[in-house]
Amino acid sequence: EENYVIAQANDLFDPETRQFGTFDENGEFHVAARVLCRTKDANGVFGEPDELPPAQVDESRAEAVRLLGDDAFWDACQRTVERSLARFAARGIELPRKDYRFTVLLANPENPVVRASEGYGGDGGIPGSIFAWLVPGGRTMRRLPAALAHETNHNVRFQFVRWRNDITLGEMLVSEGLAENFAVELFGEELAGPWVARTTPDLLEQVKPLVHAGLDAQGLAELSAYLYGDETAALMGYPTRGVPYCAGYACGY
Numbered sequence: 001e002e003n004y005v006i007a008q009a010n011d012l013f014d015p016e017t018r019q020f021g022t023f024d025e026n027g028e029f030h031v032a033a034r035v036l037c038r039t040k041d042a043n044g045v046f047g048e049p050d051e052l053p054p055a056q057v058d059e060s061r062a063e064a065v066r067l068l069g070d071d072a073f074w075d076a077c078q079r080t081v082e083r084s085l086a087r088f089a090a091r092g093i094e095l096p097r098k099d100y101r102f103t104v105l106l107a108n109p110e111n112p113v114v115r116a117s118e119g120y121g122g123d124g125g126i127p128g129s130i131f132a133w134l135v136p137g138g139r140t141m142r143r144l145p146a147a148l149a150h151e152t153n154h155n156v157r158f159q160f161v162r163w164r165n166d167i168t169l170g171e172m173l174v175s176e177g178l179a180e181n182f183a184v185e186l187f188g189e190e191l192a193g194p195w196v197a198r199t200t201p202d203l204l205e206q207v208k209p210l211v212h213a214g215l216d217a218q219g220l221a222e223l224s225a226y227l228y229g230d231e232t233a234a235l236m237g238y239p240t241r242g243v244p245y246c247a248g249y250a251c252g253y
Helices: 059-068 071-089 112-116 138-160 169-187 201-213 220-228 230-235 247-252
Strands: 004-007 019-023 029-031 034-037 101-106 120-126 129-134
Touching: 059 101, 071 101, 071 138, 071 169, 112 230, 120 138, 129 138, 138 169, 169 220, 169 247, 201 247, 220 230, 220 247
Parallel strands: 004 034, 101 129
Antiparallel strands: 019 029, 120 129
């Protein structure tokens, strides 16, 4: 546990390298071995992390640990990252990052954001590092490789498009739309993530005017409100904009 770093706001984040860690007394940055993703509630208090911290991985999680330790699952995940990167190389796109690391963590089944995403998700926004989390089970383990393809697409994009704190909702829709279309191209629409699949065509048409009105929105609070929808935004203590679950993702897709 001494290697754990809890990423709260941007206090432990180096914007130059987009890596989490700590600065020592000499100003030298040390990359964190692991990161816990946490969100704030409406009172600004950090809630339970999306992933399970070591102290909560006890005998009651034995079956989840056993499932997560399946070699075939890890092989499938690694092949997905390699296959995703190879798609760019095959088109003559030379990636600045040559080495990549990925991991999959045990998700916290009690976390409402994890439940909303049907037990799995990921993050690929830090070039060279890709991680995902899931509540292990047949369905989530079958679907996670498609999510890893989505995150690998992000990982490539942010090697060429530098992240900015003033990024707009319109730019985020492009990023998320590209990533999920990439995943669907590799794995088929049946494995599209719930962040796009749960928005029906009729609902999408209702949401488009709301999202269109917010295309110039900036800042984490506003972006989250449009991308993740009201329920998740409220859990994070952010404003709501009348958007159903992840309908902003669906608009980008």
